[in-house]
Amino acid sequence: MALSGMRGLSVFISDVRNCQNKDQERLRVDKELGNIRTRFKNEKGLTPYEKKKYVWKMLYIHMLGYDVDFGHMEAVSLISAPKYPEKQVGYIVTSCLLNENHDFLRLAINTVRNDIIGRNETFQCLALTMVGNIGGREFAESLAPDVQKLIISSSCRPLVRKKAALCLLRLYRKNPDVVNIDGWADRMAQLLDERDLGVLTSSMSLLVALVSNNHEAYWSSLPKCVKILERLARNQDIPQEYTYYGIPSPWLQVKTMRALQYFPTVEDPNTRRSLFEVLQRILMGTDVVKNVNKNNASHAVLFEALSLVMHLDAEKEMMSQCVALLGKFIAVREPNIRYLGLENMTRMLMVADVQDIIKRHQAQIITSLKDSDISIRRRALDLLYGMCDVSNAKDIVEELLQYLSSSDFAMREELSLKAAILAEKFAPDLSWYVDVILQLIDKAGDFISDDIWFRVVQFVTNNEDLQPYAAAKAREYIDKPAIHETMVKVSAYLLGEHGHLLARRPGCSPKEIFNAIHEKLPTVTMPTIPILLSTYAKILMHTQPPDLELQNQIWSIFHKFESCIDVEIQQRAVEYFALSSKGAALADVLAEMPKFPERQSSLIKKAEDIETDTAEQSAIKLRSQQQVSNALVVTDQRPVNGMTPDVPLTLVKVASTNSKEDLYPEDHISNGENGTVTEVDPQLPSADLLSDLLGPLAIEGPPDAVQSGQSSLSGLEGISDAVDSAAIVPIEGQINAVQPIGSIHERFHTLCFKDSGVLYEDPHIQIGVKAEWRAHQGRLVLFLGNKNTSPLVSVQALILPPSHLKMELSLVPETIPPRAQVQCPLEVVNLRPSRDVAVLDFSYSFGTSLVNIKLRLPAVLNKFLQPLSLSMEEFFPQWKSLSGPPLKLQEVVRGVRPLPLLEMANLFNNCRLMVCPGLDQNPNNLVASTTFYSESMHAMLCLVRIETDPADRTQLRMTVATGDPTLTFELKEFIKEQLVDIPVMSSVPAMAPASSLPINPVSLSNDPGAILAGLL
């Protein structure tokens, strides 16, 4: 079909096509542009037909990529032509050539408006299309009311109405402040009754734009959306022309489900039920078929349904269906589906409870990391990054490192940044972290920002234990030929600071280290030289007794750089030279770097900022924002109460961090970790992270406790710690303006020993608890009392149970009437011994404020104990039969709250550990017995012996014996927690809560606890 009538244009296109090369083409185009320019200059002689032809030529030239900087006026002026053919060309060419910011468009506003309000339907369509495609702010100001009128006018035919709807969508999306949409909620709902599916498709897009800004106003549209979706999914009354490969308008289905995702929930039970029926049908009924287009269309619908299900946080069963589907998708060969499977699985990570299932697919995801398609590799990388936590960090990071060497350049930067962040966030131990970063620098030095190597230096400086290791690693790397300059920097720095720690190792004499580093000097650029000079000065300082030969060598280097053109290098050379001849002063000036102040990782901060920037309003994203990272803030302990605890690494670090959080809750928040929410949740990595820092502690625990299959078990210690600290830092860090009455922590503590009382109180609500415990089962009743004279609305209570408790909360009403009290029974079954704590996530609205609180529930370990009194004849055979770890564990506990023996006995009895007087001959000792009930082991006898030191009441030795290793460990830790009460610890803030005898033989000799043990 030739371009009827416009021969000139066809000829021009042919000419351009026949050009042999780019130069010829440019010549031909320039000639044409010159021609058009002269024709436009004497416009009078142009017929409408000619004008039209030239304007098309301009568009064609523009499309070829040439600058067309004239003639815009002519294109715009065609819009006001009286006849359809010219007008049409004017509108189309204008909307292609110009963008919304172009000045000429202003000239056309009046004509456009006349066309829109005029009677000519075809003109209306042309005008609406152009405004919909390039309409800017001025169009919104002057045309929006007219377009709105048109949409709701009853005389407007579908072909105009659908254009008007999209035109309004554009004006509103670009300038929501200009377009007045008061009262549009009802009109929108009316528009959704439209029978014409073309109009409905456009209207649905408009609805999406409107609800994305303010869903509150459009509740009335929600049931209609569900109706439309039902009608489509069941293929009821859908004209043939609106089915696409047999699927009733997949686009409208997708749009409708998109609109639904902007509403936080679907409250009406009937609507909810219908919606879930439809979703279920889509999830189950989508099969893979041969026809590509049908497949794509049905999967477009399916993936949108998945998003909606995730958003609605549907019933567990449906969620696991989704995960199962995604698991299937990420394993298929078809690349589109696999790509989308990976992408949606990453989104799915934001929904709680599925992480563990997703982890099962780790191997499959790693395969996709090596796919030939970069799009898929990117998705796989993102997913691996998102699913990483302490349990799999090692595997994933090592996989990323391995892949780094073979990955394409486009991805290396992202890859190395992600690996660095993960290594820092989830390092099981710091030496591994150092390993990873050094490997990263080695493999992808070009992509390692300074932030990354500064951070590793910070860690090493602040952790003495790490220094010899890091220095040794640096020594290894500096020996390699052709290492990256960043590696020279970091190795030289580490060796200068800590190289002397290696002195006795082979190849690590000052001279040898110096030579190894100095070999790199000729290969480095200016900015690295000052670092090397500092390193030399430090090596010189550490060489005792001085090595004259080395000294002369280094001095001659300083001397050489004294006249360097670079000021920094020159200054250092001069200063170091002068200093090194001063002898003693050198040692002071070049003393080891002081520890760095604790700070958040700049890397992680950057990553978070990016995430927040791009986040949108959809609920899943909001949720993801709340998952604040728990970056490793190990560095050093800040002096607490003026004391600088100088104590061995890992163990104490956490203890002091905790106490600090307790003492300075505001400080904790201002650190940028507004993570009270995060920390309470036992599923989250922060807790695991702490537990892993506590690594050595696990040694004294029963070995199979770690391997018993629940990943959460390995996080025992950390979780309870995290929960402890979080309770002190209630919710002020968040949005809540409502202050609790009384201390949440104290109330919880009291309830741990009592079965009824108040769990939480603020000006609006009081939450009371009453509990009954029988063997391994319990029944808690929550009393929710509204203190106000108006109702409390949007009440929601969610139980976050730890893995060892089965909990079922009966329905909590959404509204609590004024001055009324509601009772909500909660059934508890104890499966295993564990000190993890269940959390009640409670929220309600009062007036404009939404209050959300996280409360620990007093369903703690001792509630499942039944005191048992034993005679001497019963006690000792049992005590003897349980010999040694892991069934019997002994530990010296320091930092104990000094208590008279009688009070300690009371404490034990309160914990349902029955003190048996007279069993131990020593009056300073206590022996107690009890029975522990759980579903997995029914009744289990527990025996405890405490030996106190009358000379020092802050320490004691504790022995715990039961028939189950996990139970022994848990019970021992539990008792320890009761004895070493953190709030009272403010006087001894940074004391180590515990250190165990068997693993700490070195400390025996000078440790008072050890002396005590020896005495006994």
Added chain:
Amino acid sequence: MIHFVLLISRQGKVRLTKWYSPYSQKERSKVIRELSGLVLTRGPKLCNFVEWREFKVVYKRYASLYFCMCIDQDDNELEILEIIHHFVEILDRYFGSVCELDLIFNFHKAYYILDEILIAGELQESSKKTVARLIAAQDSLVEAAKEQASSISNIIAQATK
């Protein structure tokens, strides 16, 4: 939303561009250069999505032509992929087994048709029949105007004889 539509030939020649987000002339050329490099080099068995800047580009190759649409990160990719196909089917129906040459010499028709399918970067009409009807109506309007013009010019021509 769709930010722009691009039709690029395998040799990198642009056959159609439509911008729903404001890009200056300079940016447009840059985008086209970047995307040609990104899309044309991709092998045949890879997925139809490319991540580009903070967007995604959904593309599909039909014979010698690549149809590309640029969308937001969280838009539904498969839906867009089928909008492309929907567009192609309508072109095919209009031209009768469409080929690249049709689109070169009748590029203005392709613009008309696209305007009936997309407005503001959103799908306007999913019925092929309706789109075909509207395009036919436009064509006949143009034809009618031409006939009228020629008849008038005939009259004038005769009158001035």
